Amino acid sequence: MATDITAWSQMLALTGTAARRWEPKRLRLLLFSIAGYIAKRSRRVHLRLSGHAPHRALIAAALARLHNLPNLA
Structure with a gap:
């Protein structure tokens, strides 16, 4: 199931990027290992990523693309 989620997130969120x-091993090394924490403020949930991560902009753009996908449920 984790492999399927990784493949779908690559297809949907990382379109147009290298x-x-x-491969999943490289994704784990460069994207999934970025330090961060979840902060809750004013009834909203924020993901705070490390400012020193080299691929921080890539994961932020991917999360924004996933957030903007239409809800088909």
Whole structure:
């Protein structure tokens, strides 16, 4: 199931980037290991990522693309 989630998130969130073709091992090394924490303020949930991560902008753009997908439920 984790492999399927990784493949779908690559297809949907990382379109148009080189990360779209990365192997799962490289995704774990460069994207999934970014330090961060979840902060709750004013009834909203925020994901705070480390400012020193080299691929911080890539994961932020991917999360924004996933957030903007239409809800089909």
